[in-house]
Amino acid sequence: MVVEMFPLHLRDVSVRRHGKTILGPVTHQIGGSGLTVVMGPNGSGKTTLLRAIHGVERLSTGQINWAIPAAQARDLQAYVFQQPIMLRRSVADNLRYPLMLAKRPTGEIDDLVTQWLARIALSDAKSMQATRLSGGERQKLALARALISDPAVLFLDEPCANLDGRATKEIETLLTQTLDRGTRIMMATHDIGQARRLATDVLFMLGGVVHETGVAPDIFATPQTAALQAFLRGDIVE
């Protein structure tokens, strides 16, 4: 199914808000497999790019075409937002929600939910209001809620920002498994170590435009632009 969806074409996509261009123009083609890491300094447009591709950000110019009708494509994607959004319901109901939308049989839903609760170590918290979870727990829940309906394309916006070392490890293994099951992943992260570990290719954003792209691990070894070199060194990028 993934093969159908891709390649994904971005034609001079740009997002303008209050007279300020915060993304683009971006013209880019995205291939059908692997995990693309979106890197870049704060405010460089990573989130905006992912949101635009996913279709939650209104474009000011250009268009984004999947290989299949947009309507269809929407159903096959999932997104984990930078600030996890918790439904004002119990943890379990949060996980149940996407499955109920998909009208899955109740029995199946319950199994999946219990299974995922265990995976993210929140089984004890299942009947607690999700809005009360700790920062890391929210992120884990959001991730599980995205993966539970196993989507063909997964967008992650700094999924491990608030996770402890162990949880991060677990998520990373989880992601590699998902990847192996053929899911296409696009992830924004500031953790360069994580990028090195997971990336199959990298998309480096700067000032709202795609500044450099390349295949891992080469791009880490030999970044072409001065900006990316500086960024990887953690220096001032300009």
Next chain:
Amino acid sequence: MVVEMFPLHLRDVSVRRHGKTILGPVTHQIGGSGLTVVMGPNGSGKTTLLRAIHGVERLSTGQINWAIPAAQARDLQAYVFQQPIMLRRSVADNLRYPLMLAKRPTGEIDDLVTQWLARIALSDAKSMQATRLSGGERQKLALARALISDPAVLFLDEPCANLDGRATKEIETLLTQTLDRGTRIMMATHDIGQARRLATDVLFMLGGVVHETGVAPDIFATPQTAALQAFLRGDIVE
């Protein structure tokens, strides 16, 4: 003034919510200087501990005594929350807010604001709604808003979670400077590297209680409990 405030005594402090003990009992004394890093797995109670000390979390048992009257102590503290809270105002007004509460002269306020906007590289965004900032920018703004009224005690809950390498570096230098000016800092973080770089002493939380404490760098070199060892290794903690 800091000397007055400390030592800070926690006497079997505990926080219970809906029959679940999420913190404590914690009995602990906190000294008057340095940067204490609070570490621990997700959901171990770091945030709750910091919030309790700061006084935004209602205690179920025990008490917390500063060396000075509580009322006075409240005025000398600042807190950066794990999910930055943005006032629905312009970026500049967010920075201005704490100063206006303190009834500082307008001229002084404006100077401080412009100065800090430059520091966190948001001068261009100063008239933009703070709620529209990107994840990292929010964190930087929240931090600046905390530091602008330079408090005697500063609480940081994972202040660099969404920051890029460079911003993190800058914040760290900023913190060391603040530290040198005699500000007492308590910070929760998952970035062990950062902990090593900044900590003067460490407070390791596990399951809501203080599991191990020690002075840096020794505690990183020779953690006493198995749990902390595992945590530092990024292994399963139990």
Next chain:
Amino acid sequence: MFDIVEGLRAAFWLVVTGDSDLIAISLRSLQVSLSALVIACCMAIPFGTFLAVYRFRHRRLLIAFINALMGLPPVVVGLIVYILLSRSGPFGVLGLLFTPTAMIIAQVIIITPLIASITHQAMRELWAEYHDLLISLNTSKWQRVKTLMWDGRRNLLTAALAGFGRAIGEVGAIMIVGGNIDNATRVLTTAIALETGKGDFALALGLGFVLIGIAVLVNLAIHWISRTERGRRW
């Protein structure tokens, strides 16, 4: 001054003696207003939520218009309903005029805009919070409305209560379409108006206090109900 004390006394005696007329009238008041409330909520709450969720041309104009309808003068509503239901009117054959049904219809018209507009206001915040997630999950318009209504039900309480208040205290419209006929369409408010006209202020006030008492009871009841699920509060 004296009248007010008198009124309180009247109210007290009416209640303790369990005056049968009073009980009948009060029950009719409740029946009419609660029916109107339920019907109005069924329309107004989803509609108000929809207005919060769905962006379309002239949406804000429509909202401004609905806000304006909150100012519908009851007398006018009453007149229009009267004209429509009167024998010579289009729905005359139904013979609904001067029945509780007619009063319910009038009240529904009066409180629907109020409830819709409070609902819309209450749902805007929640929608701002859920927007990204629900869009991302590719939910249908109706699924979004359902989700918001469910997760925001605590905020809808005020809308419903405001509607109830407006209904139970309303007199202008039901006087015209109900006719304040004894033992048939007389409710507390119309009875109060009548006693006032008679100049029996004490009794009028007494009935008024009874009415307020009922409103308080209804609100306390709801207060306890919502309290039970307070735990679920964020």
Next chain:
Amino acid sequence: MFDIVEGLRAAFWLVVTGDSDLIAISLRSLQVSLSALVIACCMAIPFGTFLAVYRFRHRRLLIAFINALMGLPPVVVGLIVYILLSRSGPFGVLGLLFTPTAMIIAQVIIITPLIASITHQAMRELWAEYHDLLISLNTSKWQRVKTLMWDGRRNLLTAALAGFGRAIGEVGAIMIVGGNIDNATRVLTTAIALETGKGDFALALGLGFVLIGIAVLVNLAIHWISRTERGRRW
């Protein structure tokens, strides 16, 4: 049916001919209701916000009570105000009875609970969002209220508009305390009631449509104003 058409025609002519009585009455309606609105807002909005911010014993009971007051029947309010202002009442010396002032007082009493309770509802969300920060900044109660009122002003719009709607369309109370005296205390709603009594439905409806028109205009005006600062919207 026919009457409604007649009513529209009447309204049309009243407006195009700029009937001087109509203008006077309409302006009086606006003057009374807007004054009442401003006064009520000054009390109700801070109070409602305060209820959202401040936790104290029986707070929810108090809220339930205020919600109940939304059901205050205008006639009763009118009566009580009448008794208080009546020559033989405590404030009789002021000679306020049958003046616009008296009408304003009555309307303030009627709409204050409504505005307060909608405000409280609208502010709860915002307070939940700001709670930690404002506590942490060690703000005083009043500073918190001010901050919420300022940052939440868009949400207060509905409260104000609901209050205005209730006031402009209200008749029961102002009829009693104003006396519907021609050229002195006659406003649109009382005029409508009068014409209805005379059985002159066309004119009554005409006035009604004029009133609705005014309400729509006011709301559109506010709509445009709030639109101007739409950019500041989150």
Next chain:
Amino acid sequence: KLAVTTSFENSGLADVLLPHIERDTGLAVQLLVVGTGQAIRLGQAGDVDAIFVHARAAEEAFVADGFGTHRREIMYNDFVLVGPQNDPAAIATATTASEAFQAIAQAKAPFVSRGDESGTHKAEQSQWQSAGLEPAQFSAWYREVGAGMGASLNTAAGLDAYILADRASWLNFGNQANLALLFSGDPALFNQYAYLPVSADLHPHVNASGAERLENWLTSNAARELIDGYRIAGEALFVFNATP
């Protein structure tokens, strides 16, 4: 300030008189249109300077209790029985009011009663009495609507019911639907309006002189011409019977 009953206001006579009063006496009379009972209460409280009503018993009580200085009869009009054109109770053929009322009771034809203890309501009550009937025992056909004259007429129109109204209100009434004037003219149905100034001893603030000047005008010939001359649809409504 003058408190008058709804039936007087609805008659439209006020709109004719007031301008003349203004011109002749310079008094700007403010009319408070309320139920009879409420009018008397307003007088008792001293919130008006005089009341102009038609409910003899209540009026005499009002004076007796010292709220009013005296009672001055000004004019009378008469009540009429209004009902559906097809007249199911055949009251049009009745010779006296009592007969007509009995006919209605016999036919159990729907009848709308003001039920607000206004002058009109009291008149109707006394008619039933004199017809030897007791409204309290009537069944559902007897509807007490407890509303003003106009509102009650609207209700009657909606119900196709009989109703006792004062001629003035009836002729002025816009929403006659398929009602018609069926019976009138019996002297028993005459309806005396009286003018009662509020006692200035009790309420020093009342505009006694104004009230007096108004009374003088109301009993003057100018008033006589206007009142006797007031016509709707060619019918005279009021008969001036004040004794100068």
